[in-house]
Amino acid sequence: MHFSLIWTEFFGMDLKNQKMLQNHIIFQKVKEKNVFSQQIIVVNRVKHMLKNQKNTKLKLKMIRYFQKIIKKIIKNKKKVFAASNIAACYIKEKLPLVKKCYVVGMSGICEELQNYGIEYIWSNDIHSKNKLMSPDEFNNLELDKEVGAVVVGIDYELNYFKMACASSYIQQGCYFIATNEDKYIMVGDKKMPGGGTIVNAIATATDQKPIVTGKPNPFVIQLLCEQHNIDRSKALMIGDNLETDIQLGQNAGLDTFLVLTGVTNLDKLKHNYDNQLVIPNYYADTA
Template sequence: MMYKGYLLDLDGTIYKGKEPIEGAKEFIEQLQERNIPYLFVTNNTTKTPRDVQTNLSQHFDIHVKEETIYTATLATADYLNSLNKGNRVYVIGESGLVDGLLSSGFIWDEEHPDFVVVGLDKKLNYQKLVTATLAIQNGAMFIGTNPDKNIPTEQGLLPGAGSIIASLISSTNQQPIIIGKPSSVIMQGAIERMGLEKSDVIMVGDNYETDIQAGIHNQIDTLLVLTGFTQKDDVSSLPIAPTYTLNNLSEWGGWNAINDTKK
């Protein structure tokens, strides 16, 4: 099948930490040459879209427009604004998440926030967990930007935002609303931004638990690349198979209407 649009993961799909992944740069260039719409849909909240754009350009020689990047931060702001339930937030996260929400009109409040928003925070400490726990116990809505347990890097799989969220689930006995993949929240926002039907796009990623489940749960075809989180030995035991499974993006043959790489 020839797809009219591509939803693309970044970490583990286009790059792994500071290392490029085989075939990724050429894949993006093929999309650009063929004028096929694409949108990077990333659970990473530590960077703004402009940061992501700069990182792709400077470190991987991949040149894209800022508007082709849809982060879990943008999806979180879109979702919270749609609720009309206040604008006070306490955030566990880095500048990409904090600044992104504040620039979207939210106000920082550690004592009586309407929302506690939790993402990856490499400077996490006990006091941040205390503040978040008390706020959630006092009625703040618990928002998890993404459930990623790990981040694929050149060092290996490092702790992700999901590990911080798990700590707060334990301390509050409450489940968060998850924004990032595989949630329908970020996927719906991405589809709306592309202006295409679900049946016309494909979700590309390395993580079965987030990227591929995001497609499966939202009736979107999926392409699993074995370059990051999910390994080749895992494929045979997956409960629902991806539409396609490839070692890396250089193997993709779906540029033509007839595609026989389906597995």
């Protein structure tokens, strides 16, 4: 019964910070009692096989299976849903009256909007210079009346002018779309500001909450199930973030699997368990 986790038909994976095939993984099921004690399966990277572990052939078979899945996913772009793709698809399907967007983010968002036939103004094209803005300049900003939504994602060239323009559009009635609300990205042992920091800055300036099209919005799971005829009872959401990945899985009615290789550590998982907050069905600890 435990192996149904491994041989599930579909994996929803957040690959951003995962190291599933780089370290040996201990699969553990979250139970009401003794939540962190039951070891179910041990998987090892081929180069770092633990000498005293049994069922080596099974472990090798499982590793190769994971490798094949990831290679197939990367090769088949139709099965890869990036945050920018989800945002563009959401606008196309849920906000059909929006024909043009103002984009604060990287070029990938613009490319996806274009793929869905949605026009855009990229903030980098007109507001890339980090020039000063006075209150008068803000008050007299010339806005494109055709813009119906502001799309915000991670922007490594963010400046005040972009945020001011985005907030002005939103205050004029444009939809406020966020590709994600990631607070940070783990880079080594440091936390690098994520897209959520930009989203929250604009939300604070406008006093409005965004429509978050990415995790934990179940829209992407709905999209996947419809396009690829996926049975949710045979699907598993894998990720490293309790508030986004695991919450998404729960919102979409999927089993969930947390890996402690990114933003969540064991202390955070224990805290959530003790306080009856978001916890996964399974988790993996690494050595």
